Amino acid sequence: MGKINIAIDGFAGCGKSTTAKEVARRFGYLYIDTGAMYRAVTLHFLKEQIPFEKDTEALTKSLQKLEIDFVNGQANGKRTVTLNGQAVEKEIRSPEVNAAVSPVATLVSVRHALVAQQQRMALRKGVVMDGRDIGTVVLPDAELKVFMTANMDIRAERRLAEMQRKGMTATLEEVKENLILRDKIDSTRAEGPLRKAYDAIEIDTSYLKIEDQIEIVVDLAKKLISA
Ligand code: DC
16 A cells, blocks of 8 residues: 555543654654644634624634645754745644634634635545544545544643643642643534544553553554555
C-alpha cells in the first residue's frame, strides 16, 4: 500500500497531538491539528466581537472571509497555525480561547466549513489528523483510526503540567472541572460529537509512556503500509 491517512481521536489530555505529531514525522506525513483550527475560528470571533451563541448570518459571512492554514515556522521549523496569514499559535492557547472553543465547536456552520477544509487537506493521503470527529465524520475512510482514552485524574495532571510548562497557572481542580465540562460539550453536541468510530482501535493511555503510545501507532501504521 502507498500512503495512508491516519485519524487520531479522543479526549483532551490523552497525548493525541504529541503522538500524531511524532507519527507524522516518522513517516514524513503531514500533521494536521484540527483543534487548532477550531481555536483559530474562536480567536477570530473573539477579536472581531462576533457573537457565537448560535449560528447567525453575520457569523456565516465572517467564516467565508476566514483563511486558516498551517505554515512552517521560521525559527524552529515547527508548523504553526495561521489566521488570515498571521501566525496565531500562541494566542489560540489563551484562557479566553480555551473557555470559548467548545461552544464554538458546536456550531454547524463552523463545523461544515472546517470539515470541508480538512477533507481537502487529506485528499492526497499521507496525513495524520487529530481531533474529535476525524474517524467518524472527516475521514471515515482513513486506513488507520485510533481512539485514545485515559482516566480523568491522569488527564488533568497531564494538562496541568502542559500548562505549567507554558507558564500558565491553574489548580488541578480547575483543570479537571474544565476537562469535565469540555468532555460534556464535545460528546453531547448534535453535529460531529466526540465518538469512537466503530472500526477505530481504542488505546487507553493512562499508564502508557508517551514513547510507548507512539510506538503502538507507528507499528499499526507500518503493518498497514507494508500490507
Ligand atoms: O484538541 P483541542 O483541545 O485543541 O480542541 C479544542 C476544542 O475544539 C475542543 O473543545 C474540541 C474541539 N474540536 C472539535 O470539536 N473537533 C475537532 N476535530 C477538534 C477539536
